[in-house]
């Protein structure tokens with residue numbers, strides 16, 4: 710049974726471990742302590758198996774990052790995290806690597822549309838980002 714809850718201090722080490730398993734250029738632990746960024750974690754049997762971080766900027770929600778532990782991917786946990794993060798009525802935007810097709814698929818599933826490109830956005834390898842945006846009236850589909 711997967712539960713989605715706000716991140717607690719004692720979840721931090723597990724969240725950082727998932728970040729390191731998930732990204733070639735993982736974000737520093739300080740990002741996860743950032744007051745302005747709200748994190749939700751997915752728990753299974755008292756273990757953190759995924760997280761999503763988002764920030765409110767000028768009335769819009771910006772999704773900062775999301776990851777699911779590699780051993781637990783493909784079971785709908787990413788979708789559950791997105792559903793919780795998208796409960797609010799605000800416009801939501803995010804950047805995603807052009808190479809990250811699984812993430813683009815999940816975002817498209819939730820009604821995000823490609824609205825622009827950010828050239829050389831990622832500092833580790835100079836990769837471009839696709840800017841995606843979801844209007845509040847966009848319907849969340851669960852199929």
Ligand SMILES: CC(C)(COP(=O)(O)OP(=O)(O)OC[C@H]1O[C@@H](n2cnc3c(N)ncnc32)[C@H](O)[C@@H]1OP(=O)(O)O)[C@@H](O)C(=O)NCCC(=O)NCCS
Nearest residue numbers: 731774775776777782783784785786787788811812814815
């Ligand atoms: C992106 C990520 C969070 C998805 O989490 P997940 O729990 O595996 O995703 P789900 O099982 O909920 O799948 C949701 C949808 O994502 C897409 N998806 C997931 N894995 C995929 C894959 N390997 N290839 C293509 N699409 C994929 C599908 O559209 C899927 O919906 P479907 O099962 O109805 O086809 C996970 O793959 C991950 O942690 N990746 C590494 C970190 C990352 O890239 N984060 C996003 C950028 S910040």
